Amino acid sequence: MNWKPYLKILICTIFLAAAFQLHAQEDRALSNLHWKQVSLSGNWQQLDSLPVFPGSISLHEQFEGAEIKIPFELQQGAIRFRESEITAQGDSIWVQFRSLPAIWEAPISRIDSQDITVGIETPMLVYDPFGTPDDPLLDFQGLNYRGNFTRGLAFGNNQSLVLNSSFNLQMAGYIGDGIEVSAAISDENIPIQPEGTTQQLNEFDRVYIQLRKDSTSLIAGDYDLLRPEGYFMNHYKRLQGLSIQSTGLEPGTGTLSLRGNVAISRGKFNRMQFAGQEGNQGPYRLNGRDGETFIIVLAGTEKVFIDGQLMERGLDRDYVINYNSGEITFMNRRLITKDLRIIIEFEYSDQNYLRWLYAAGADYQLEKTRFYLNAYSEQDSRSTVGDGALSEAEKEALRLAGDDPFSAVSSGIDSLLENSANPITYQLRDTLVNGTPYAGILIYQPDTTADLQLYTARFSDLGEGNGNYIRPATNANGVVFVWVAPDEAGNPQGRYEPVIRLVAPRQQQLFTAGFDHQFSKKSQFKGEVALSRNDLNRFSEQDRGDNIGMATYLGFERRFQLGQKWKLNSKVEHEAIHQNFSPLNPYRSPEFNRDWNLDQAQSAPEHWARAEFNLRRDSLNGQLNYRYNGFWKGQLYQGQRHIGNWKIQERGWLLDMTGDLLQSTGQAENSEYWRPQAQLERSFKALDDWKLGAVYQAERNTRTDAETDSLLASAFAFSVYRAYLESPEKEKFGSTLSIQYRTDEQGKGTGFQAFSRAIDSRIDGNWKPGKALRLGWQLHYRRLYLTDPPEGQAGRGDTYTGRTELGLNLLKDALRYSADYQLGSGQEQKVQFIYRAVNPGEGIYQHIDFNGDGIEQNDEFVIAPNQDQATHIRVIVYTNEFIRTNNVQLFQSLVINPRKPWFNETGIKGFLGRFSSQTNWQNNQKVRQLPGVSGWNPFQLALADTALVSSLSNLQQIVYFNQLDPVYGLQYNFTDNQNKTLLTTGFQGRRLVEHLFQLRLNLGKSNALQLRYAQGIKVNQQAGEVMQDYEIAFRRIAPEWSFLPSNDFRTILSYRYEQGADQLSGSDASALFHEGKLEVRYNQASTTFISGSFAFTRVNFTGVQDSAVGFALLEGLQNGNNFQWEVSIDRQLARNLRLSLSYEGRKTG
Structure with missing residues (x-):
């Protein structure tokens, strides 16, 4: 028996188990040709767990049949079809594709990054042509792998011993007996999610190992579980665990595919629906299913719909999303108004319970028939994670709560524990307000040294008017809540309470079984049955009678050829739902409830029957569609919906007309919902295919009370008229111009009355006549009129979004200019910073008690100048x-480079060719919507604080002389960075202005001189905190000599003279620095790196050291003599093994 392959599998598994946290990269696999049958739907369907070559994909109606053309999207081996393009096709098609080799996605470089040594100013490459590679730490023949194993020690005279370690390994290849392995393994805990600003996401937080042999694959680690083929089961889960898939082909019979998953689910699903706010592009906050206010969205799991249309993520698309803060912002190309319906589906991190998931499935494919089974079970453990276990009282509250998710609460007040890290503390007191006694009121008490009984408290946001506490602006290092008395009627006037809303552990299961049979190429029959179990509270025995439900689906499709020119496609479907059936995630259209005027508050058995007929004649370039839908919800609701469409395109004309009528009756209301649409377009070939068109769209939803026959508040009507002029999309020019008029009505009494009217105009385009000019523009302007505006609100409002891009390339690339101008509207969220203590050296900030009261306050935290003093991290609280x-x-x-056209010139041109410059200016402003404040002018630099919300201005200019000359060169830098940020305590502003002159001179091969001179100002301003304000003027001169006797050795000797003084009136703070520093570096063929430095600094300081200006002037040093030294050794023991050792010392004052 050959045991070596199995030993290698065991070693790979051990490395996986050693990883502290699972993270991953994309799967890799062998190149191969595959066929797979997928359903025609708008959902993502996985073709293969390996990369798929996009150019190899072809779509076919039958296995090895004729190719058809349907637009599709491909992402990470999954395919999705556009719903608007698949109405006339069958329910499933065959996809032919090739998967790529496992090594395809591996990063490739010509030079090992470990052979690059960073110098003082520029990277220095060291290469030893006579060296021989060291023996690697891991040596698997047949495997391509990269990575490193590092162990390091750091210590000093002001810090304890710190052990640093890391292990990273990526590999792909074969380990014998036809077993292929691909893996990404790490022991680093990197809680990094990609930024949601691009259409494709680069994920950094995944680790996995995958083994493949023949048609069987095993994945352990991070992976995605996509929706299986079927009707009712819909999910997209991000998991950490184990997945196995296997496919077996039996000659003459069929193909059996099996799959199984055992994993921990990283999140849970939620769907949010809200109306847009007029002129507010965001950010909009996403909330959790159980009322969580602040959540972390799992990257890539979101689906965003506007008016039922799926949006695309990206700065140049429809929206961007901040996954870590759970906020979504819409881009300028789509103006958000009150008329838009926004639906967002997403998975978010569950921080209450550990959630286990089990999923299994089987598919059996015959020549014309397919059978499948799917099983899914997801459940929370009864033990909480995070802050601690549930108490017996909390468990009892959950037992009594049943299925009511908001009835179980517990007290958030707890006694102050010893050694608590700077908590926000309260006293419990009784008080009397207007003759009414109130007991047990929490009063903020920051002094923890007093002999008082103190408490800590956790608060929940219950909504405005539902709590007795508010959240005022304070300077405390934490969130403080203050009690406010109820009004005279006894109604609460706050929104917070010291209670903890308990979340019950859940269990959700779904089992489906189905089949589909292909009678011929033109007919197909399919069916599915599903059984669900949904336990909303695993602690409670109450309300368990509604946990189990069933559902069935049947569908038949037939295509007819009527003569030689006419084709008829027909489809009949029926869906039956038990009142207790609970799908995993919604499987119907996002706007299903709106389309049917449904109220989901009451449950009842549901039946949905639909029939569709599509008649078309290819020679007429047109088609005729009719769809009938009937929906019954027990005795609560009965509705019938008729949809007709006629579309014809001939001789440059396009006519598209749709009518949609819903008639429903119910116990509470009756409705008639009429939605006509029409589009007429003319294409002019004589004008290079420019298009002129008009669109009409209307909705009239007459919802009446079943008893009084009067219109309900939910009744509405609107009409939209739009005209447009559109050019064809070409490389050099493209443009679209449109204008739209909309009227809205609302139900009142027995009729409709006007509510608002709006005029929208929009222009988009681009122009690129040649290489020298590029221009793009986009502007959307809207004026809204309210018929009867609320008191205090204007009857007219203007909103707009726009963007202009300009690019110039002149004088043979000697002058390059680019500009990007954007405007829009949105909202800015107030934030608060909280500083949390960590182990010394692991933070960024340190605390300086400026006022000497012994209490940590927000404005007393500064960036630590030395790593061993970094004892705190900063956390943003929204x-x-x-x-x-x-x-x-x-x-x-703006880049000016005369050297390009005048490279070989002499005289004045040759002299000017030695100069070059680069200027960048970025200016972002967010201002309040106030009279006299321009929302489009970026040059408003002197706005009052009452008008400004936030601003960021960065100006940097660099002028070079002899930039590429190896002997000498001059450089001038000008920097002006300023920003203002809105905190809960007011504005915080900073500014840095600096002029820097630099001279470099190379004296032969071994000696180099540099001279730097800088002067400028540093400004800090904080609202309400005068002691934090300063304006430091500084001057600095720093010569430096570098000696390089060989490529392995470098010595640097430098001196710094610097003066700084506070310019604010009444301040006498100043500092004078004399610093000498010696640095030595030794680098031997990338295997050994040794560096050391010693610095002596003499500081003459005047003023108060324990103040904001004193800390800024001293830069972490003390008045008098200061000594600093550092030694580090880095040794590569093997190709994948590196050892580092560092020592830091400091003696100040």
């Missing part, structure tokens, strides 16, 4: 306060 803003952004870049 509030529920938003400010409506107008936003404007401007970015400009």
Whole structure:
């Protein structure tokens, strides 16, 4: 028996188990040709767990049949079809594709990054042509792998011993007996999610190992579980665990595919639906299913719909999303208004319970028939994670709560424990307000040294008017809540309470079985039955009678050829749902409830029958469609819906007309919902295919009370008229111009009355006549009129979004200019910073008690100048306060390089060719929507604090002389960076202005001189905190000599003279620095790196050291003599093994 392959599998598994946290990269696999049958739907369907070559994909109606053309999207081996393009096709098609080799996605470089040594100013490459590679730590023949194993020690005279370690390994290849392995293994805990600003996401937080042999694959680690083929089961889960898939082909019979999953689910699903706010592009906050206010969205799991249309993620698309804060912002190309319906589906991190998931499935494919089974079970453990286990009282509250998710609460008040890390503390007191006694009121008490009984408290946001506490702006290092007395009627006037809303552990299961049979190429029959179990509270025995439900689906499709020119496609479907059936995630259209005027508050058995007929004649370039839908919900609701469409395209004309009528009756209301649409378009070939068109769209939803026959508040009507002029999309020019008029009505009494009217105009385009000029533009302007505006609100409002891009390339690339101007509107959220203590050296900030009261306050935390002093990290706490803003952004870049056209010139041209410059200016402003404040002008630099919400201005200019000359060169830098940020305590502003002159001179091969001179100002301003304000003027001169006797050795000797003084009136703070520093570096063929430095600094300081200006002037040093030294050794023991050792010392004052 050959045991070596199995030993290698065992070693790979051990490395996986050693990883502290699972993270991953994309799967890799062998190149191969595959056929797979997929359903025609708008959902993502996995073709293969390996990369799929996009150019190899072809679509076919039958296995090895004729190719058809349907638009599709491909992402990470999964395919999705556009719903608007698949109505006339069958329910499933065959996809032919090739999967790529496992090594295809591996990063490739010509040089090992370990052979690059970073110098003082520029990277230095060291290469030893006579060296021989060291023996690797891991040596698997047949495997391509990369990675490293590092262990390091750091210590000093002001810090304890710190052990640093890391292990990273990526590999792909064969380990014998036809077993292929691909893996990404790490022991680093990197809680990094990709930024949701691009259409494709680069994920950094995945680790996995995959083994494949023949048609069997095993994945352990991070992976995605996509929706299986079928009707009712819909999910997209991000998991950490084990997945196995196997496919077996029996000659003459069929193909059996099996799959199984055992994993921990990383999140849970939620669907949010809300109306847009007029002129507010966001950010909009996403909330959890159980009322969680602040959540972390799992990257890539979101689906965003506007008016039922699926949006695309990206800065140049429809929206961007911040996964870590759970906020979504819509881009300028789509103006958000009150008329838009926004639906967002997503998975978010569950921080209450450990959630286990088990999923299995089987598919048996015959020549014309397919059978399948799917089983899914997801359940929370009864033990909580995070802050601690549930108490017996909390478990009892959950037992009594049943299926009511908001009835189980517990007290958030707890006694102060010893050694608590700077908690926010309270006293419990009784008080009397207007003769009414109130007991057990929490009063903020920051002094923890007093002899008082103190408490800590956790608060929940219950909504405005549902709590007795508010969240005022304070300077405390934490969130403080203050009690406010109820009004005279006894109604609460706050929104917070010291209670903890208990979340019950759940269990959700779904089992499906189905088949589909292909009678011929033109007919197909399919069916599915599903059984669900949904336990909303595993602690409670109450309300368990509604946990189990069933559902069935039947569908038949037939295509007819009527003569030689006419074709008829027909489809009949029926869906029956038990009142207790609970799908995993919604499987129907996002706007299903709106289409049928449904109220989901009451449950009842459901029946949905639909029939569709599509008649078309290819020679007429047109088609005729009719769809009938009937929906019955027990005795509560009965509705019938008729949809007709006629589309014809001939001789440059396009006519598309649709009518949609819903008639429903119910116990509470009756409705008639009429939705006509029409489009007429003319294409002019004589004008290079320019298009002129008009669109009409209307909705009239007459919803009446079943008893009084009067219109309900939910009744509405609107009409939209739009005209457009559109050019064909070409490389050099493209443009679209449109204008739209909309009227809205609302139900009142027995009729409709006007509510609002709006005029929208929009222009988009691009122009690129040649290489020298590129221009793009986009502007959307809207004016809204309210017929009867609320008191205090204007009857007219203007909103707009826009973007202009300009690019110039002149004088043979000697002058390059680019500009990007954007404007829009949105909202800015007030935030608060909280500083949390960590182990010394692991943070970024340190605390300086400026006022000497022994209490940590927000404005007493500064960036630590030395790593061993970094004892705190900063955490952002979001509030529920938003400010409506107008936003404007401007970015400009100018590069002047006469050297390109005048490279070989002499005289004045040759002299000017030695100069070059680069200027970048970025200016972002968010201002309040106030009279006299422009929302489109980026040059408003002197706005009052009452008008400004936030601003960021960065200006950097660099002028070079002899930039590429190896002997000498001059450089001038000008920097002006300023920003203002809105905190809960007011504005915080900073500014840095600096002029820097630099001279470099190379004296032969071994000696180099540099001279730097800088002067400028540093400004800090904080609202309400005068002691934190300063304006430091500084001057600095720093010569430096470098000696390089060989490529392995470098010595640097430098001196720094610097003066700094506070310019604010009444301040006498100043500092004078004399610093000498010696640095030595030794690098031997990338295997050994040794560096050391010693610095002596003499500081003459005047003023108060324990103050904000004193800390800024001293830069972490003390008045008097200061010594600093550092030694580090880095040794590569093997190709994949590196050892590092560092020592830091400091003696100040």
